[in-house]
Structures are given as C-alpha cells and as structure tokens.
Amino acid sequence: MPHPLTPGDLAKSIAARRACDYVEDGMKVGLGTGSTAAFMVRHLGQLVADGLRVTCVPTSARTGALARSVGLQVVTLDEARWLDLTIDGADEFDRDFNLIKGGGGALLHEKIVAAASERMVVIADPSKRVETLGAFPLPVEAVAFGLQSTRAAIAEILASADVLNRSVTLRMEDDAPYATDEGNRILDLDLGRIGDARRLSIQLNQIPGVVENGLFCDLCDIVVVGHPDGRIELRDLANGTVIEERAEMDEPDNIFAESGD
C-alpha cells in the first residue's frame, strides 16, 4: 500500500533518485544496502523498466532480493570483475568524505564493492553529515572463533586511540548474535569521536580476528544529500564543488513509497 513519506524518508528518496542520474546506459553498478539504498534500487528498477540497461552487483542478500524483485539484472562481483559506479548510503560522512558504514551489517561486502568501483556515490539525508566521525557506533566485522580474544585486542587498541568513549558491544538480533552474510559477528564500538579515522582503521584491521571495519577512507567520490524541502546538494570531492538543486516535488516517488528497507 503506498503511504506518504516521512520527512526523513523524503530526503533519502530525493538523494537516491538524483544519484541515479549518474548511471549511464550499459554501466555495471554496485548497489548499496540500507533504507536509503533501497530507494535507489527501486528507482533504478523504474529506469530499467523504461529502457535503461545496467548490470548490478548487490552488497547484501537483502539488496539482491530487492534488486531482482524490481527487475534488475544481478550478477556476482566475480562475474562483473569491476564496476563503473557504486551508490550506497552511509551512517556518517565528514568533510573529507570519510564514512562510517555498517549500521545495516553489510560493511564487508560494501567495502569490497566500493573498492572495485571507479566511483562511489554516497546518498544521505542531512543527519548523516558530521564534523568528526564517531557519534555513530563503529561496526567491526569479526569472525566468531576467538571473539573474546578479538574483543580484548580491540580494547587494547582503543586504550591508546584518540577517541572519547571505549565501549564495545556485540550486535544482537532476536536474542542471538547477529550474523553477517559471511556468517561473521559485528562488534559495535561506541567511540563518541574518532580523532584519526585512517589510523584506527589500519590498526583494527591488523587484529587477526577482525575481517573489516566500517571506516571507509578514500573510497567515496561524491555525496548527494537530499533535504525534506526538496533541496539537493551535490558534493564532489575531486573538484571541491557543491552544487545546489531542487527536486521535482510533484514526482510521485518523492511523495509516496511502497515501504522503506
């Protein structure tokens, strides 16, 4: 049943639709995970129904199922080998386009897909913009084997890291530890503020039990921010430009949605 979008979802939908303008006929496109990315997947489905040809690599089983349901051609990253573009959401982005991702638990595949892409476009509502990363808990994907040792090693790194808080929580779902698409665990690090994201990312990834962390440094090229009043900001890291536009507010998808993610 179509329902009116909340202001937050309207902002996400506006950013998602505008980001699809970067998709050209014949492109290989990485599809992100999360509620903002779901708006993008649905819109891409409409564009494909209107004749656009794209090959898509989803970053999660959830996004893959949605992509197939809206008629997108889905292949694995190994089949695609490289991608022209990835469009994904984020939990936070800073002025240098460093990101925290993984709120939806898909950070590992999201980072692999982003790294295999010529360009990464992040779609966001204004609440995702921060001065300094870290208010959102940093997700760290870790193997289940030896998880307590991995936690202890993370705590040791945090003890001397430039952060405000140092609590580590095992992510749960339905009273059981959350399992990623790779069957791993997620540890959420409440840090408050991350002084040196690049350094922390390297340190965390040196722990044997850590598979990947949700700090995305030097991966994002463009940020598209949608606002509930229809404003759109296009921020391009390469040339430092910020372009402001207005969305067509009478577009049905900018007012109604079937559902979020």
Ligand SMILES: O=C(CO)[C@H](O)[C@H](O)COP(=O)(O)O
């Ligand atoms: O990293 C992610 C999933 O792993 C998402 O992109 C991030 O959590 C943002 O999600 P949403 O668009 O629902 O706010």
